[in-house]
Amino acid sequence: MRLVMLVVLLWLLTGNALSQTPGAIQISGQIIDQNTEGGLGGVAWRVEGVAWRLDVDEALISGTTDANGFFNIKLPKLEDWQNQKHVAVRFSKKGFEQVSWALNIHAAGHPDCSRLKISMRPNRAEDLTPDPEAIETLDSYYSSEGRSLYLLLSPSLVRVIGNDPSLLLEAFQYNITDHLQALPVVPPPQDITVPPDVPLEWIQNLEIGPQEARKMRAYGSYLKALAMLNGVVVPSASEKQEVCVRFDYQLIPFQEEFGFVREIVSYAWPVSQLSFDHYEELAQRLGFYTLLALCVREVLAFDRGQSAGERSGLERARAYLVAERSRLGPDEPLKTHYVQALLDIISAKLGAGKGFSLLQQQLQQQLRGSGGK
Amino acid sequence: MMNRVYLLGVCLLLLGVQGIAYSSNVHFNFAIADKRGDTDVLIAEFLDPGDTGIGKSLSYLVWRELLTAIGNQTGKSVILLNPAEETLLEELKQGRHEAALELAQKYRASMVLWGDVKVRKSSAGSRVLVSSFLTLNPEAYSRDLFLTMKVESEKKDYQFQENISKSRFNFKRFDMRSEEVFARQLITRIPAILREQPAAAAPVVQRLPAGIVLSANDMHGTWFEVRMPEGSVAYIAGNEVSVGPRLAGQLQTQTDGQSRFTMPVEHFVEGLSYYPSRRFEDAYRAFHQFIHWPGVNASNDSLASAYRWQGASLMFKDPSRFDEVRDLEAFSQAVALSPYDPSAYNIRALARFGMTHQLDGVLEDLGKALTIDNKNTAARDMLFTLAEVGKSDALDLPDLEWVSAVAGIERTLRTTYVKLPSEIEAPTSDPNIEGARLNVENHTAYPLNLNFVGVVTRRVEVNAGDAQDIELVAGEYELAVGFSQALQGREPRVRPMYGIQTYKPNMAYVLKFYLNWQGNH
Numbered sequence: 049m050r051l052v053m054l055v056v057l058l059w060l061l062t063g064n065a066l067s068q069t070p071g072a073i074q075i076s077g078q079i080i081d082q083n084t085e086g087g088l089g090g091v092a093w094r095v096e097g098v099a100w101r102l103d104v105d106e107a108l109i110s111g112t113t114d115a116n117g118f119f120n121i122k123l124p125k126l127e128d129w130q131n132q133k134h135v136a137v138r139f140s141k142k143g144f145e146q147v148s149w150a151l152n153i154h155a156a157g158h159p160d161c162s163r164l165k166i167s168m169r170p171n172r173a174e175d176l177t178p179d180p181e182a183i184e185t186l187d188s189y190y191s192s193e194g195r196s197l198y199l200l201l202s203p204s205l206v207r208v209i210g211n212d213p214s215l216l217l218e219a220f221q222y223n224i225t226d227h228l229q230a231l232p233v234v235p236p237p238q239d240i241t242v243p244p245d246v247p248l249e250w251i252q253n254l255e256i257g258p259q260e261a262r263k264m265r266a267y268g269s270y271l272k273a274l275a276m277l278n279g280v281v282v283p284s285a286s287e288k289q290e291v292c293v294r295f296d297y298q299l300i301p302f303q304e305e306f307g308f309v310r311e312i313v314s315y316a317w318p319v320s321q322l323s324f325d326h327y328e329e330l331a332q333r334l335g336f337y338t339l340l341a342l343c344v345r346e347v348l349a350f351d352r353g354q355s356a357g358e359r360s361g362l363e364r365a366r367a368y369l370v371a372e373r374s375r376l377g378p379d380e381p382l383k384t385h386y387v388q389a390l391l392d393i394i395s396a397k398l399g400a401g402k403g404f405s406l407l408q409q410q411l412q413q414q415l416r417g418s419g420g421k
Numbered sequence: 422m423m424n425r426v427y428l429l430g431v432c433l434l435l436l437g438v439q440g441i442a443y444s445s446n447v448h449f450n451f452a453i454a455d456k457r458g459d460t461d462v463l464i465a466e467f468l469d470p471g472d473t474g475i476g477k478s479l480s481y482l483v484w485r486e487l488l489t490a491i492g493n494q495t496g497k498s499v500i501l502l503n504p505a506e507e508t509l510l511e512e513l514k515q516g517r518h519e520a521a522l523e524l525a526q527k528y529r530a531s532m533v534l535w536g537d538v539k540v541r542k543s544s545a546g547s548r549v550l551v552s553s554f555l556t557l558n559p560e561a562y563s564r565d566l567f568l569t570m571k572v573e574s575e576k577k578d579y580q581f582q583e584n585i586s587k588s589r590f591n592f593k594r595f596d597m598r599s600e601e602v603f604a605r606q607l608i609t610r611i612p613a614i615l616r617e618q619p620a621a622a623a624p625v626v627q628r629l630p631a632g633i634v635l636s637a638n639d640m641h642g643t644w645f646e647v648r649m650p651e652g653s654v655a656y657i658a659g660n661e662v663s664v665g666p667r668l669a670g671q672l673q674t675q676t677d678g679q680s681r682f683t684m685p686v687e688h689f690v691e692g693l694s695y696y697p698s699r700r701f702e703d704a705y706r707a708f709h710q711f712i713h714w715p716g717v718n719a720s721n722d723s724l725a726s727a728y729r730w731q732g733a734s735l736m737f738k739d740p741s742r743f744d745e746v747r748d749l750e751a752f753s754q755a756v757a758l759s760p761y762d763p764s765a766y767n768i769r770a771l772a773r774f775g776m777t778h779q780l781d782g783v784l785e786d787l788g789k790a791l792t793i794d795n796k797n798t799a800a801r802d803m804l805f806t807l808a809e810v811g812k813s814d815a816l817d818l819p820d821l822e823w824v825s826a827v828a829g830i831e832r833t834l835r836t837t838y839v840k841l842p843s844e845i846e847a848p849t850s851d852p853n854i855e856g857a858r859l860n861v862e863n864h865t866a867y868p869l870n871l872n873f874v875g876v877v878t879r880r881v882e883v884n885a886g887d888a889q890d891i892e893l894v895a896g897e898y899e900l901a902v903g904f905s906q907a908l909q910g911r912e913p914r915v916r917p918m919y920g921i922q923t924y925k926p927n928m929a930y931v932l933k934f935y936l937n938w939q940g941n942h
Binding site for chain 2: 215218222225226227229230232233242323324325328370373374375376377378379384395398
């Protein structure tokens with residue numbers, strides 16, 4: 049059964065860093081079983097984005113909820129967090145969909161960090177058959193190569209950005225290409241060619257609403273897409289709230305083990321603030337996720353054993369990720385986590401094991417033993 | 422059809438080797454390669470999807486600024502690609518860095534600067550948004566992209582190197598008020614003509630001698646719009662004036678640490694141009710200006726690259742006055758900005774060792790590089806060389822298991838070795854073993870050393886005729902097996918062995934080693 053993961057990155061909601069200095073952080077709450085509405089015990093939690101880059105005790109960053117579903121995460125004050133804005137806590141339990149909760153650590157101590165109520169729902173097999181009325185449209189975009197990134201724009205969003213969204217398409221296309229082409233070259237033996245450009249195609253006359261993640265996956269799977277990008281106008285929920293433009297980006301090639309990257313990355317802006325700058329900024333971020341999608345695709349080809357060269361595809365994906373990781377900054381822990389988690393999966397498939405943390409510990413011990421020489 | 426080019430100044434460069442003697446019998450030299458290529462910087466017209474005309478003027482302006490800045494170097498040429506060549510622009514638009522590299526190769530240029538402009542209008546006025554890209558040509562740049570150290574000893578010479586930076590840059594978009602883009606002072610470089618319109622056939626307003634200072638407030642194509650004393654405007658052809666960076670509105674004939682070009686990327690280009698010419702002081706200053714340009718730090722990988730170039734420039738600027746704390750700071754900044762980049766640690770290790778001849782901090786950095794990527798060739802090359810030089814007592818290398826293991830693997834890979842099988846037959850399952858267990862039986866008359874590099878690093882010696890259990894964390898390992906070097910020197914038929922093997926959890930493996938004098942192990 050496929051494990052369905054819904055990850056909504058909340059950094060747009062929590063992204064306005066409060067002035068509070070990051071210090072010791074406490075996150076507490078209860079996991080609720082959506083079916084029974086009671087506390088769900090035995091849910092594993094893990095703080096992501098810091099574990100492998102900081103010398104922290106594993107017991108501090110992972111644990112399990114008690115029999116009634118309560119958890120209490122206490123993270124120590126760490127100097128290294130000064131430049132870090134976000135971490136995520138992932139909750140998982142067999143038979144339930146995983147949930148990730150993103151935390152702006154500059155807002156730690158904020159009421160949002162305590163007495164959290166997080167619902168988890170049982171897994172369900174997902175039907176990825178597209179709606180019959182959509183198939184004819186999808187067929188006109190179908191490519192057997194299946195390497196495209198598809199953009200769907202709701203009619204209302206087309207009106208907001210103008211009748212001709214070609215500049216928007218260009219922004220996405222060129223920024224994603226620039227990101228892939230500027231990947232640093234990894235030295236031999238992992239020498240890599242530049243990742244392939246990913247064509248962007250705009251699907252017209254199909255609409256996916258803001259809450260229709262399944263439909264997005266169904267259309268993407270049917271098209272063998274690398275990723276789907278959906279742009280919609282979200283009406284205001286109240287008079288105080290402004291109409292927003294929202295883009296959801298979803299990687300399509302996935303399996304259960306890629307739950308951590310199988311996410312909907314959402315970006316939203318009030319319509320009054322929307323400008324071409326936002327599209328470019330978004331497109332630059334999407335370059336990163338598109339690279340992940342390319343790597344996931346290589347892993348899946350390896351799993352299927354489609355050709356004799358599948359191991360080389362896996363090694364190529366590893367090299368892409370090592371190169372991508374090399375240009376990530378200290379203030380990008382979530383991206384670093386995604387890259388590292390995918391690298392761990394690839395290393396395991398290559399038989400290399402999870403090398404980073406073990407080797408790091410060993411070398412540190414030996415260096416300490418030598419008096420720092 | 423061959424593209425027409427605007428060209429200024431071409432000549433040859435003579436570069437050499439920066440030498441730092443370490444001991445009487447070992448010399449460490451930083452090598453700076455000879456420069457190849459005819460052209461230094463190629464500037465493509467900035468793409469202008471809104472057809473505002475600013476792209477054409479801006480690329481011309483950047484060309485003239487860089488001519489002023491680096492055209493004074495002997496042998497430096499700055500070429501502006503023919504703006505009328507639309508096919509070329511379309512190729513660049515579609516092919517991006519790949520197309521830029523083809524251009525660089527075609528013109529034998531070291532680098533191509535390109536970009537695009539957009540104009541954003543609002544009630545507060547209009548702003549020009551410029552995205553700039555830089556594509557270096559690794560062929561033309563030869564080895565200047567690397568920091569290279571040559572180790573010359575009595576027995577053998579070694580060399581190791583690390584990239585100073587990557588070769589493709591997407592710079593953060595630069596945002597200017599429209600009226601700021603072209604406002605500057607100009608100096609007529611030859612007798613010049615002010616005209617009523619930006620066209621060679623337009624009526625003459627005034628004839629000017631060389632050396633006259635003018636205030637420009639806009640550009641039209643390659644023509645500057647100049648404000649006249651009585652308030653009217655006139656136009657002067659761009660090729661009749663000197664265009665320099667700006668300092669409080671004053672014209673500078675060259676950059677001096679205070680003045681700025683129109684865009685930060687130009688300082689980056691300036692530094693990359695000075696560095697291979699061994700004008701390290703100028704290169705250092707140029708990268709300093711790039712780094713300290715307000716707002717440039719949003720692009721951490723470009724900034725990290727600038728710090729690395731700045732660090733390399735500082736090292737060579739005056740090696741005799743090297744200060745470890747002060748002069749390695751730029752490399753440390755690069756590490757801080759790109760903490761998951763093994764090459765950031767390698768290059769700091771290389772610089773530290775080359776300049777101080779001390780191992781303090783060097784092994785930590787190489788260890789960090791290997792923890793990030795245990796296949797990193799630069800770190801492994803450097804460790805191997807240090808281990809080899811250490812054997813000659815020229816270096817007080819501490820006896821660390823991981824250093825010995827990595828060096829053992831690298832030493833084997835540099836010799837003729839027998840390939841070990843990728844799978845060991847008939848392992849036995851044992852749930853009591855937490856990881857994997859290797860029972861190594863040495864049936865030879867000589868001690869064996871086994872070097873494992875993978876999930877963890879291990880180096881184990883097994884005495885002649887002895888057997889030993891080795892516990893490893895399960896996973897993939899490079900394994901190099903060797904005899905003492907003295908034996909291998911005496912008996913060339915005894916060859917080391919190397920292979921990549923995977924050891925599964927809860928499994929016990931048996932490795933038996935025999936000497937077969939028929940020619941096989």
